[in-house]
Amino acid sequence: MRTRDIFFNHIAQTSLAPAALEIISAKGSRLKDVNGKEYIDLISGISVSALGHNHPEINNAIKKQVDQGLHFMVYGEFILQPQVMLAELLTTILPEKLNCTYFVSSGSEAAEGALKLAKRFTGRTEIISFQNAYHGSTHGALSVAGNEALKNSFRPLLPDVTILPFDSINSLEKISSRTACVIAETIQGEAGAIVPKKSFIQELRNRCTESGALLVLDEIQVGCGRTGKMFAFEHFGIVPDILLLGKSFGGGMPLSAFISSKEIMSSLTVNPSLGHITTFGGHPVSCAAGFAALNIMRREKLLDTIAEKENIFRKYLVHKHIQSITGKGLLLGIEFENENTCKSIINDCIKSGVVTDNFLFAPNKMRIAPPLNISAEDIRLSSEIIMNSIEQIKN
Numbered sequence: 454m455r456t457r458d459i460f461f462n463h464i465a466q467t468s469l470a471p472a473a474l475e476i477i478s479a480k481g482s483r484l485k486d487v488n489g490k491e492y493i494d495l496i497s498g499i500s501v502s503a504l505g506h507n508h509p510e511i512n513n514a515i516k517k518q519v520d521q522g523l524h525f526m527v528y529g530e531f532i533l534q535p536q537v538m539l540a541e542l543l544t545t546i547l548p549e550k551l552n553c554t555y556f557v558s559s560g561s562e563a564a565e566g567a568l569k570l571a572k573r574f575t576g577r578t579e580i581i582s583f584q585n586a587y588h589g590s591t592h593g594a595l596s597v598a599g600n601e602a603l604k605n606s607f608r609p610l611l612p613d614v615t616i617l618p619f620d621s622i623n624s625l626e627k628i629s630s631r632t633a634c635v636i637a638e639t640i641q642g643e644a645g646a647i648v649p650k651k652s653f654i655q656e657l658r659n660r661c662t663e664s665g666a667l668l669v670l671d672e673i674q675v676g677c678g679r680t681g682k683m684f685a686f687e688h689f690g691i692v693p694d695i696l697l698l699g700k701s702f703g704g705g706m707p708l709s710a711f712i713s714s715k716e717i718m719s720s721l722t723v724n725p726s727l728g729h730i731t732t733f734g735g736h737p738v739s740c741a742a743g744f745a746a747l748n749i750m751r752r753e754k755l756l757d758t759i760a761e762k763e764n765i766f767r768k769y770l771v772h773k774h775i776q777s778i779t780g781k782g783l784l785l786g787i788e789f790e791n792e793n794t795c796k797s798i799i800n801d802c803i804k805s806g807v808v809t810d811n812f813l814f815a816p817n818k819m820r821i822a823p824p825l826n827i828s829a830e831d832i833r834l835s836s837e838i839i840m841n842s843i844e845q846i847k848n
């Protein structure tokens with residue numbers, strides 16, 4: 454009871470009803486709480502633990518780096534081997550023009566960095582984003598969120614932000630020679646796992662190229678394999694000018710990045726020098742963990758298994774109360790008729806040993822975003838529990 458009281462009274466609360474599970478250990482796709490109760494983890498700490506919990510190789514990489522040293526200097530001044538190794542690995546798996554990485558600590562910071570970079574490189578001020586987009590909670594990132602209720606109490610925010618409907622090709626004509634960048638999630642996460650039309654993303658790329666605006670794709674939630682490709686933009690046959698990675702990028706450690714070309718990135722180096730700096734960006738322990746995670750994912754050919762795992766979920770999760778299943782790969786949104794129904798199913802799932810939640814801007818949808826190496830058996834078991842929880846709903 455004591456830890457619960459301290460949590461509610463002395464740890465700042467973000468909402469009135471946190472799940473407040475007290476998890477003390479985890480392994481693979483399983484979480485264990487303080488009472489010894491086990492749960493199947495269907496959300497991976499919101500798309501973070503892509504290789505499951507307590508992966509021995511990631512743990513060893515972390516321990517090795519801890520023994521060598523934690524922090525030597527702020528970002529950008531010293532040559533730090535874990536950063537160098539991860540940046541080099543990224544150049545081998547990303548398209549050639551995304552060859553220069555700026556490491557930061559959180560997704561919000563990656564979005565901030567990208568917005569500043571686009572303004573600085575283009576000399577323009579307008580930023581375009583999309584309805585129901587989420588790019589983070591800091592002032593700049595919040596300014597480009599596509600949800601007014603989230604923003605209203607914090608105004609004034611960044612000026613010259615235009616918000617367009619997502620997946621609407623016609624609205625893309627608003628992108629102009631005034632636009633510094635368009636920031637979009639390749640597949641929207643907090644909107645409820647929304648996959649846009651291929652033609653929309655392609656036209657978005659075209660309009661940005663025509664008007665000289667930079668295309669910033671936020672793959673903080675959907676990058677690093679979650680949709681079955683290493684990067685979600687690969688599904689659409691285009692390449693952004695700036696890519697944002699985060700969440701699972703650090704193998705469970707805090708690590709994010711904005712990645713662009715050497716040419717674009719160079720504009721942050723002068724006028725002013727030190728125009729974007731960070732103390733902890735690219736922390737050696739985080740980079741060592743991220744490097745291990747990316748290597749494991751590639752060596753174990755995890756990407757080849759994602760579509761099949763999506764299919765298994767889709768095969769089991771069929772019910773008259775399920776209105777639709779949106780998303781791609783292992784980011785799925787199970788849509789129910791309303792928020793209350795969804796919430797009561799989620800609560801019942803948690804009681805029955807499956808951890809899930811809903812989406813920030815789609816409270817009537819249940820999130821499925823398990824570790825990418827979840828077993829077929831755990832998919833079956835968790836789906837069975839979800840179906841039983843749905844059965845508890847009165848018609």
Ligand code: PMP
Binds near residue numbers: 560589638642
């Ligand atoms: N972009 C996207 C698409 C996200 O899903 C999130 C986090 N949910 C962020 C940015 C912000 O990341 P962070 O919480 O690490 O600042």
